Amino acid sequence: MTRPETQQSPKIMLVAGEASGDQLGGRLMAAIRARHPETRFIGVGGPRMTGEGLESLFPMDEMSVMGLAEVLPHIPHLLKRIRQTAEYAIEQQPDVVITIDAPDFSFRVGKKLKGRGIPLVHYVAPSVWAWRPGRAKKIAGFLDHLLALLPFEPPYFEQVGLPTTFIGHSAVEERHGGDAGRFREQHGIAPDSKILSVLPGSRNSEVTRLLPVFREVCERLAKDFPDARIVVPTVSKVAQVVSDAVADWPLRPIVVTGDQDRRDAFAASHAALAASGTVSLELAITGVPHVIGYKLSPITAWIARRLLRIDTVTIVNLVLGTKLVPEFLQQDCTPNRIIPVLKSLMADGEGRTTQLVGFDRATTMLGFGDRPPSEKAADVILEIIEKNSSAKAGITTQ
Secondary structure (H helix, E strand, O other), rough: OOOOOOOOOOOOEEEOOOOHOOOOHHHHHHHHHOOOOOOOEEEEOHHHHHHHHHOOOOOOHHHHHOOOHHHHHHHHHHHHHHHHHHHHHHHHHHEEEEEEEOOOHHHHHHHHHOOOOEEEEEEEOOOOOOOOOOHHHHHHHHOOOOEEOOOOOHHHHHHHOOOOOOOHHHHHHHHOOOOOHHHHHHHHOOOOOOEEEEEEOOHHHHHHHHHHHHHHHHHHHHHHHHEEEEEOOOHHHHHHHHHHHHOOOOOOOEEOOOHHHHHHHHHOOOOEEEEEOOOHHHHHHHOEEEEEEEEEOOOHHHHHHHOOOOOOOOHHHHHHHHOOOOOOHHHHHHHHHHHHHHHHOOOOOOOHHHHHHHHHHHHHHHOOOOHHHHHHHHHHHHHHHHHHHHHHHOOOOO
């Protein structure tokens, strides 16, 4: 794809509703500005996007509401913000509007902009391959383009007429270089001591469900690996809960919260026990064999079983089409099931080599080692702006 050069500096509107979207938006803005330094960015975003120069209409945190019980009291205000965002786009007439993830908010804004002559792009394809496949046709009715993170996603949307570009998963763009030696020296860990990373999630509901199971796993593993150490990378909002919970665990757990400490911990880790989520891909990129353990509330799990059309929750497994990373979900999330597999990974069993080989293949398929996803996304956005500008001017482009 050629990199189009617009005739004047573009005005781009981006709308992100949560921290992950703020990171995606910030990287995209940086990639666009590298080619068009005078670009004006407007919309809604968090600290990463405002740090790149976004003029945020209102604080992004107002949209970061999770769970049915939490959302209900905020519905009137959220509807007001949806209306305000759409009206702002109509008033400003940007060269393109890019909504980032947060589909409940983003798609309502998109529907209000349909027919207004503003190209509308959504970043992060909804998981129609997992549940509610009918959403693909619905969003094709108001979106002009979709940016997909997974290689198998475009056909789901192209078959209903929505142009879709696979750009690569955002996790492959993160800086993953860690210093194992520094981590060991900082925490007084001998070079030959094996390190197990334990990652119980980033929400209170996750850590409270998983920590009791993970604790028993660690207690029993300690009998086979008495010289091992445990590191628990976590996030600030649950750090105190996690620290209190692991204070009396065996193998002297080390709790870390910073990004660099997390990277260093992964670089030093021999294996990991993790909650379901993007962390599995982070571990795969850094070459850490691992298993997934996860529990939902009984009601949520009951609903999920009836809606989901997939039999795995791990990105690496989805991409490869095989259960490379063992998953222990719901009633299977027990120490008796987890320990034999994790013990094999810690003891350099055959499964360890199999995972490492599979990680190389999966991360390559997701874009690792290729041009950064943000640059590919910038290509698409700038081409859309160029084509729309030429169409308005009555010029035919090749």
